[in-house]
Amino acid sequence: MTSIAKRVCLAFAAVLLVMGSFFFSADPAAAASYTVKMGADNGMLVFEPAKLTVKPDDTVNFVVNKVPPHNVVFDEATIPGGDKALAKSMSHKKLEMAPGDTIEVTIPKDAPAGDYTYYCEPHRGAGMVGKLTVAG
Numbered sequence: 001m002t003s004i005a006k007r008v009c010l011a012f013a014a015v016l017l018v019m020g021s022f023f024f025s026a027d028p029a030a031a032a033s034y035t036v037k038m039g040a041d042n043g044m045l046v047f048e049p050a051k052l053t054v055k056p057d058d059t060v061n062f063v064v065n066k067v068p069p070h071n072v073v074f075d076e077a078t079i080p081g082g083d084k085a086l087a088k089s090m091s092h093k094k095l096e097m098a099p100g101d102t103i104e105v106t107i108p109k110d111a112p113a114g115d116y117t118y119y120c121e122p123h124r125g126a127g128m129v130g131k132l133t134v135a136g
Helices: 002-024 084-090 121-126
Strands: 033-038 051-054 059-064 070-074 092-096 102-106 114-119 129-134
Touching: 033 051, 059 070, 070 084, 070 102, 070 121, 092 102, 092 121, 114 121
Parallel strands: 033 059, 051 129
Antiparallel strands: 059 102, 070 092, 070 114, 114 129
């Protein structure tokens, strides 16, 4: 009788172990969301922050802050691998005019790691340029 009891206890313990692993397994990393101001609080024509490190599937919200109009254009010449279609898909050439207007850019899941330079078309000459670093 003790042999049967031991087997039942071992089987029960194994079932508990398997079921417990479902509850304590690690969740996949959730995508993050970041905010970049277009136009500094002091009125300078810059992106704040000017540099940001992100991962594929993260979202960057570019928010009009000061001195509009603004847009976000990714420089085809600086996209890792020279993927012009990727640069175009991430760019938003439409000018946003009102403070609080937001341009949402989600980093594609298959975006290659590296530096992605972007700029505001009307203010590029004034130095309104930023950089996203996509971590691998």
